[in-house]
Amino acid sequence: MMGIKCPPIYLIFYEYFYRSSIGDTPWKLSCNNTSDITAPLNTLQLEAFSFLFLKNNYFAWLLQAKRKLIKSKKKLVTDYDPFDQRKNKKNLHELVWKKVEINLYDLDEGTIFEATEGNRKKLLLSPEEPRDLLYTVVQDQYSSKLDEIRMDVQGDSMYQKIEHLMQDLAKDKDADKDLEKQIKEAQTPELKQKLKERRDILRSLRVYTNVLNEHQDEQSKGWSMAKSSEDLCRFVEMLEQDGEKAKQFRAAYRLIHMLKMNEGSVSKKRKSAPPPVPVNYKTKIWKMEEVEIVEL
Numbered sequence: 001m002m003g004i005k006c007p008p009i010y011l012i013f014y015e016y017f018y019r020s021s022i023g024d025t026p027w028k029l030s031c032n033n034t035s036d037i038t039a040p041l042n043t044l045q046l047e048a049f050s051f052l053f054l055k056n057n058y059f060a061w062l063l064q065a066k067r068k069l070i071k072s073k074k075k076l077v078t079d080y081d082p083f084d085q086r087k088n089k090k091n092l093h094e095l096v097w098k099k100v101e102i103n104l105y106d107l108d109e110g111t112i113f114e115a116t117e118g119n120r121k122k123l124l125l126s127p128e129e130p131r132d133l134l135y136t137v138v139q140d141q142y143s144s145k146l147d148e149i150r151m152d153v154q155g156d157s158m159y160q161k162i163e164h165l166m167q168d169l170a171k172d173k174d175a176d177k178d179l180e181k182q183i184k185e186a187q188t189p190e191l192k193q194k195l196k197e198r199r200d201i202l203r204s205l206r207v208y209t210n211v212l213n214e215h216q217d218e219q220s221k222g223w224s225m226a227k228s229s230e231d232l233c234r235f236v237e238m239l240e241q242d243g244e245k246a247k248q249f250r251a252a253y254r255l256i257h258m259l260k261m262n263e264g265s266v267s268k269k270r271k272s273a274p275p276p277v278p279v280n281y282k283t284k285i286w287k288m289e290e291v292e293i294v295e296l
Contacts, residue, residue, distance in 0.1 A: 004242045004249055006149065007102045008142050013054070014041075014253055021050040037115050037254040038247035048235035052208070052228060059162055059205040066166065079150060080159070080166045100259075101125045101138050102252040104245050113244040115251045123252040124259075158205075165201065 003010055019027045022042050030041040040047070062078065069076040077086050103125050107113060125135040153159045183199065186192035203209075208228040239246070 003238060004104070004245050006142070006145050007104060007249060007252075008146065009149075010249065011102070011253070013050075017054050018042075018047055018050045021046055021053070031254055031257045033254070037251045038113065040246075040250065041253075044236055044239045047239055048232055051235045052232050055231070056206050056208045056228075059158065060202050062162070063165060063202055063205065078166070080162045082167075100256060101135055101142070102249065102256075103134065103138050104248045104252075107244050111244070113247045113251075115247075120251065120255060123248060124255055162205075 018041070022030070027041065033039060062080075066076050066078065077089050079086065101124075103123055105122060113119065125138055183192055183195045186195055
């Protein structure tokens, strides 16, 4: 929830969660808005709600994804797995955005960011360009920020809980099977109870719709209205305070997608269609037999 303070993570949030909240068609229209590439993709309230929705479901989704992929060839490795499993692994940011880095630079106090040609060039960095030294500096800054986040959360009770659940998951031979189906098909009351406890653990990971939450409001269908409303307001305030840095990020995000669209249009050229086969209208439509021409 650091938002603009950690652009690599914010990119992932925009691409996979905020995009889903907006909807694919409005998102494409907004990304292609070249009249003002610094404008918000949608309302700040919707972006804040996307934060809220992700915060509510993050750990439950993470455990469910881990369960489904545990026996897959492409295993999901997370920060909650043992270090020997995740060392030398690439993070999602590196896989999705390849080698492009966003460079959010500091402006003098009172200066407004404008998406001029010169300012646009400063936003996206690539090691293939002459500014590769700046690329390395920015990349090191982001790596340090990610390491700092990891260190900060390791003492958190939720982090320790998820770490413990990941270890239990690795020992479960039926981890990839559907939990609800397992509960229905359980042969003994003891096994059914054990599976229900596991389901309750998954539900307890949700921040606002936690069925075990004593502050839950029954009238709001499970949502903890007081807590979620408070956090929603905080997220909106956070987005309003980002100001010129947020403009830079949105401009960079749109520029990245313009580049991707251009690459796609070049790599996916239409193959020339074969010439159409002429239709024999006499036999196909009018049901007339072919007449053989005979010389007299």
